[in-house]
Amino acid sequence: MPRFFVQNKYISGTNVTIPAPDAVHIGRSLRMRLGDEITVCCEGIEYNCRILTISDESVECEVLSSGKSLNEADVKVTLFQAVPKGDKLDTIVQKAVELGAVRVCPVITARCVSRPDKKSFEKKRERLNRIALEAAKQSGRGIIPEISPLMTFDEAVSELAKQDFPVICYECGGINFSEVGLKSGSSIGVFIGSEGGFESGEVEKCTAAGAVAVGMGRRIMRCETAPLAALSIIMNLTGNI
C-alpha cells in the first residue's frame, strides 16, 4: 500500500490531511480514487486511511485504524559517518534507512578527502534528507530517519558518547561485534571512517569517551560497504533482522 509521511499538525482526531506535493502525487501519478486506502505515518505511528477528497492542494482521509509502526527496530541506531568522496554518502544514507538506522550524522575526520564546511554542506543535507524520505517510504519505515548537520570530529565523539552502546569500527582491529553485548531496546551509535579509515588518535579519543573499538574482519571494505555491514550485524545481534 502507498505510504506517506505527514507532520503531526496534519492529524486531527480521525481526520488526516496530506498536503502538496504528496497530494499531487496521489491524485495524478498514482491515480488514486476516493475510497482507496493508503498508509500515513507520523512519528512512528501508522494510520490506515481511506481517501475522502483529492485535490492538488490536499488529500483528506479518514482514519480506519492506527497503531505503532511494527517496522521500526527496537533499537535506535545512529550512524556517525565520516564524509566519503563523491556521492557515496547518498548510497550510504539510502541503505542505512533500509537497514533501520534512525539518524545519520555526517562527520569530518582527519582523513576525509572531501571537506565541505558546515554551511555549504546544508545544500547536500537537503538532498540527503530527500533520499532518506524516499528510502523510508520504499522500505516501509514508521519514521523518516534524520540527517544531522555536518559535525566536527569532537562534536561527533560527544554525541556518540551519549548512546547506550557507542561503537567505533576500526580497520586495525578491536573486539568482535558479538562481544559488545548489544541489547534490544537500547540506543547504539556506530562511527565509520572515510576512505582512509581512522587515525589511531581518533580511535583513542573515542574509546576515552567510552566507545568500544570493533574490528570488521580481515578483508578491507570500501567505506560505503562498512556502514552497511555494521548496521546489518547490529540489527541481527539485537534481533531486528
Add this chain to the structure above:
Amino acid sequence: MPRFFVQNKYISGTNVTIPAPDAVHIGRSLRMRLGDEITVCCEGIEYNCRILTISDESVECEVLSSGKSLNEADVKVTLFQAVPKGDKLDTIVQKAVELGAVRVCPVITARCVSRPDKKSFEKKRERLNRIALEAAKQSGRGIIPEISPLMTFDEAVSELAKQDFPVICYECGGINFSEVGLKSGSSIGVFIGSEGGFESGEVEKCTAAGAVAVGMGRRIMRCETAPLAALSIIMNLTGNI
C-alpha cells in the same frame, strides 16, 4: 602492498612470474622498481615477493615468504543471486567479494524482470569476473571469487542443496539467521531474490530440497541491499567479522 593474482603455472619453486597485463601495470602505472616487494596470490596462498626483473611481458620475482592467506573467511559462502535489473549485479558482485563470498551464482527466477539467456549472459559474466578480480585485489582476498554461468532456478536449487547450510532469504518471513546454527568451517549457500522477491512455490522447492527459509526483518530491502546484509550477518555469526 600491491596485490596480484596469478595462475598456478606461474609459480615454480621460489620463482614467480607475473604475466601481462599486470606486468605492464607494475612497471608503468605503479612505477615499481627492482627490489620492490609485492604480494602475489594463487589459490589461497600468499607469496611475499621481491621483484627481480620488469618488462611489459612479465615481471619475475623471488619468493621471500609464503603462507595460507589469513584474509579468507573460514566458511565458504556461495551467493545464489536472482538477476536484478540494470547494473545492480555489478554492485552486488563487488560487495560480495569484499564481504568474503567465494562464489556468486546468478540465477533466473520467476520474478526476474531481466531474463538474459545463458549464452548472452556470458559477455556479462566476463565483466563480472573482472569486477570480482578488482574487488579481490582491493579488499585483500586470497582467492578470486568465481562468477558461475547463469543458472536456471532448478540448477540453483540443486547446487544450493549441496551446501552444508542452504539458506533462502524470504521476504515473507522465516526463522532468524541466528537460529540457523551456522558453524565455522562449513559451506553456506544463501539464495536472494530479485526485485519482486520469490514466489512461494520457489521457497517451497528450496525447503523441500533441504534449505532453511530465513526472514530479513520487517523493513523491505532493495534487492541489492539484501545480499550484503545476509553476507555481513553470516560472516558475523561465523566469527569472520
